[in-house]
Amino acid sequence: MPLVQIDNLTLEFVSDGQSLRALDAVSFHIDAGETVCLVGESGSGKSISALSLARLVPSPPAQYISGRITVEDRDVLAMSKKELRSIRGGTVSYIFQEPGASLNPVLRVGDQILEMLQLHRAEAATREEVIRLLNLVGIPAPESRIRDYPHQMSGGMQQRIMIAMAIAAHPKLLVADEPTTALDVTIQAQIMELLRDLKSQLGMSILLITHNLGLLKDIADRVLVMYAGQIVEEGPAKRLLENPLHPYTRALLRSTPQLGAGRERLVSIPGNVPQLGAWPAGCRFHPRCPQRQPQCDKETPGLLNPLPEQKVRCPYWELKTF
Amino acid sequence: MGVEDVLAMALLEVRNIKVHFPVRHGVIQHGSATVKAVDGVNLLVEPGETVGLVGESGCGKSTLGRAIIGLVQLTHGEVLFAGKEIGRLDKSELRKTRRNLQMIFQDPVGSLNPRLTVRQILSEPLDIHKLAAGRSERTHRIAELLENVGLAPNHADRYPHEFSGGQRQRIGIARALAVEPKLIICDEPVSALDVSVQAQIINLLQDLQSRLGLAYLFIAHDLAVVEHISQRILVMYLGRIVESGEAAEVVNNPRHPYTGALISAVPKLHAEETSSRIVLQGEIPSPIKPPGGCPFHTRCPIAEFPLCSSQVPEFREVAPGHRASCHFA
Numbered sequence: 001m002p003l004v005q006i007d008n009l010t011l012e013f014v015s016d017g018q019s020l021r022a023l024d025a026v027s028f029h030i031d032a033g034e035t036v037c038l039v040g041e042s043g044s045g046k047s048i049s050a051l052s053l054a055r056l057v058p059s060p061p062a063q064y065i066s067g068r069i070t071v072e073d074r075d076v077l078a079m080s081k082k083e084l085r086s087i088r089g090g091t092v093s094y095i096f097q098e099p100g101a102s103l104n105p106v107l108r109v110g111d112q113i114l115e116m117l118q119l120h121r122a123e124a125a126t127r128e129e130v131i132r133l134l135n136l137v138g139i140p141a142p143e144s145r146i147r148d149y150p151h152q153m154s155g156g157m158q159q160r161i162m163i164a165m166a167i168a169a170h171p172k173l174l175v176a177d178e179p180t181t182a183l184d185v186t187i188q189a190q191i192m193e194l195l196r197d198l199k200s201q202l203g204m205s206i207l208l209i210t211h212n213l214g215l216l217k218d219i220a221d222r223v224l225v226m227y228a229g230q231i232v233e234e235g236p237a238k239r240l241l242e243n244p245l246h247p248y249t250r251a252l253l254r255s256t257p258q259l260g261a262g263r264e265r266l267v268s269i270p271g272n273v274p275q276l277g278a279w280p281a282g283c284r285f286h287p288r289c290p291q292r293q294p295q296c297d298k299e300t301p302g303l304l305n306p307l308p309e310q311k312v313r314c315p316y317w318e319l320k321t322f
Numbered sequence: 323m324g325v326e327d328v329l330a331m332a333l334l335e336v337r338n339i340k341v342h343f344p345v346r347h348g349v350i351q352h353g354s355a356t357v358k359a360v361d362g363v364n365l366l367v368e369p370g371e372t373v374g375l376v377g378e379s380g381c382g383k384s385t386l387g388r389a390i391i392g393l394v395q396l397t398h399g400e401v402l403f404a405g406k407e408i409g410r411l412d413k414s415e416l417r418k419t420r421r422n423l424q425m426i427f428q429d430p431v432g433s434l435n436p437r438l439t440v441r442q443i444l445s446e447p448l449d450i451h452k453l454a455a456g457r458s459e460r461t462h463r464i465a466e467l468l469e470n471v472g473l474a475p476n477h478a479d480r481y482p483h484e485f486s487g488g489q490r491q492r493i494g495i496a497r498a499l500a501v502e503p504k505l506i507i508c509d510e511p512v513s514a515l516d517v518s519v520q521a522q523i524i525n526l527l528q529d530l531q532s533r534l535g536l537a538y539l540f541i542a543h544d545l546a547v548v549e550h551i552s553q554r555i556l557v558m559y560l561g562r563i564v565e566s567g568e569a570a571e572v573v574n575n576p577r578h579p580y581t582g583a584l585i586s587a588v589p590k591l592h593a594e595e596t597s598s599r600i601v602l603q604g605e606i607p608s609p610i611k612p613p614g615g616c617p618f619h620t621r622c623p624i625a626e627f628p629l630c631s632s633q634v635p636e637f638r639e640v641a642p643g644h645r646a647s648c649h650f651a
Binding site: 041042154156157184185186187188189190192193211212213214215216217218241242251252253255256257258259260261262263264265266267268269270272273275288 | 570586
């Protein structure tokens with residue numbers, strides 16, 4: 001039994017009588033102890049998918065049109081408010097892109113972690129446990145840092161505090177939504193190393209959301225690629241990087257500048273990421289696809305499973321004309 | 323001026339510039355502390371070349387770009403454009419120089435006036451520098467500019483909010499190109515964009531360079547992007563250049579341990595085992611109280627004490643055209 005399972009989830013935002021589809025029949029699962037990466041560009045639906053796991057997308061305006069979300073075999077869409085509170089931060093906890101915006105600016109960081117413990121692990125709500133958590137996430141001199149306010153810390157340190165809060169309740173799944181995007185590259189390397197260490201020490205699952213394909217190799221077991229509200233490719237990280245099947249994944253990999261590649265021209269994807277409510281008919285990637293076929297604007301491709309453990313939403317994946 | 327002087331004259335020359343900001347503490351101003359955002363930088367940009375300036379947040383790279391173009395006042399040093407010191411120019415000469423020196427910014431939303439149409443945005447520089455006589459010439463020029471950056475002439479009557487991030491950056495580039503500059507300072511022009519769009523803008527900048535002979539000072543935190551677009555790279559740390567050289571040389575054979583760590587921290591799609599990676603400990607020290615000696619010694623994996631904490635390493639040539647400021651370079 002997977003830890004988390006999403007089946008055919010369709011979600012729409014309703015405003016002024018108009019409904020905009022943000023997720024279209026999204027299905028995926030995360031096993032215990034597994035690290036899954038969700039990649040895609042802005043507006044692809046990756047954050048909405050991840051927030052849905054704990055029903056964190058405000059509803060209204062969001063409407064779950066169809067589908068099923070289960071966490072430890074419990075139906076999240078049918079949960080009462082009290083049940084939701086226990087999985088939010090308890091079974092599934094989150095860290096986000098801007099740690100500064102997620103922390104309470106007028107509370108000392110030690111108290112914020114303590115609050116988390118009181119909610120989810122009252123027996124361990126002590127100063128000693130807070131210090132142990134800060135040590136675990138690599139904050140130097142935690143005995144004095146617990147009295148700091150968030151603004152007294154750098155972005156990297158704030159993200160470590162967020163991670164300490166997120167792991168305080170011993171979650172089964174840590175959802176990290178672009179956790180290093182706002183950080184410098186040397187600090188990003190520190191945070192990624194910390195996540196890897198914590199995962200092996202605590203045995204939790206991680207769902208990492210990122211637009212940076214370079215992070216996959218280091219941490220991901222499995223990768224899901226999203227485009228315009230759909231999963232377009234899925235596969236084990238190593239195989240997906242070595243043998244990407246969907247033209248979008250291939251184009252994305254080739255448009256990423258590689259260190260040491262010199263001044264070789266980048267393969268760019270023409271056009272823009274389609275906006276909500278303006279998804280093209282047929283295959284949603286067809287207007288930008290370098291190997292578009294005549295039928296692509298009419299036939300809506302399904303998710304195929306042409307190779308073991310690899311899925312792709314493109315009937316022409318074997319062409320590989322670019 | 324002899325022939326040799328003309329040949330040796332760079333398009334842009336920055337000589338030992340410093341930008342220091344005073345810091346105020348509390349209600350009573352102590353006035354003694356300063357942030358040394360840029361602390362003695364020299365650089366050259368030749369016509370038609372791209373010089374990449376890379377560093378982490380707070381290293382002073384954006385302040386340096388702004389100081390060159392005159393958006394921030396210099397505390398010390400001089401900026402020469404085509405051999406003339408900008409600070410000493412009279413008004414009309416300054417206007418002429420400004421025309422040759424343009425800038426594009428990271429945030430294409432914040433740098434375009436939301437109340438102006440694209441036509442109005444592009445008309446401003448044309449009018450200020452009197453580059454289009456009459457309406458038909460202006461319309462023609464605007465259509466040409468939009469075409470140059472991959473937009474359609476009918477985009478001219480739309481407002482910035484009607485465009486995507488990548489298209490807005492194209493408008494920013496068109497505005498810079500309107501006055502036919504020789505050098506464009508690009509301050510993180512692609513870091514707010516999606517990966518697929520980022521590649522479009524990088525390719526566009528390269529195409530424009532080969533077509534119009536532009537030079538770029540390309541400021542970014544992403545070393546892979548900087549390497550991709552630059553002939554030469556400068557690496558900045560705490561207000562100073564710590565390494566400079568040919569792009570391939572700096573990336574493949576870094577001589578300063580900070581450059582080495584930056585390269586190691588860049589996430590790679592394929593490549594070495596994670597275990598061989600250098601993960602720098604600690605964070606960039608405060609530029610109010612930079613460490614004594616080598617400014618990098620607090621995070622350096624190869625520092626030796628007391629040498630590195632007491633003596634400032636010289637920025638010296640370690641190979642032809644390759645400089646680094648490290649005792650062990």
